[in-house]
Amino acid sequence: MKFEIRGETLSVVGVRDLGADNSQAFREQVRAALPEWLKNIEIDLSQTRFLDSCGLGALISLRKTANSRNGKVRLLNPNPRVQLLFDVTRMHNIFEIVNHRQS
Numbered sequence: 001m002k003f004e005i006r007g008e009t010l011s012v013v014g015v016r017d018l019g020a021d022n023s024q025a026f027r028e029q030v031r032a033a034l035p036e037w038l039k040n041i042e043i044d045l046s047q048t049r050f051l052d053s054c055g056l057g058a059l060i061s062l063r064k065t066a067n068s069r070n071g072k073v074r075l076l077n078p079n080p081r082v083q084l085l086f087d088v089t090r091m092h093n094i095f096e097i098v099n100h101r102q103s
Helices: 023-033 053-068 080-088
Strands: 002-006 009-013 040-044 073-076 096-098
Touching (some): 023 053, 040 053, 053 073
Parallel strands (some): 073 096
16 A cells, blocks of 8 residues: 655555455554645545445544545545445445546
């Protein structure tokens, strides 16, 4: 997993699996990489093969962190399986989900 700061946004790439086994570590790593002055978190999910309820919980926790700073969490390019999970759980209503499929 890699982090990059762009303006007021922490960009997270290289998330392969996000579930019970690593959701707490994921949340802690993202928070550790997030300076006090940064508001937004952008997570690229294009490489994410697995996401479960614990992974969703970690994303919601990071959303609360961003909201407390008047920021937001943007999720980029979830694969169809991950997007279906967002749709079924209605999480697409609380997260900004952006698809930039590369041709």
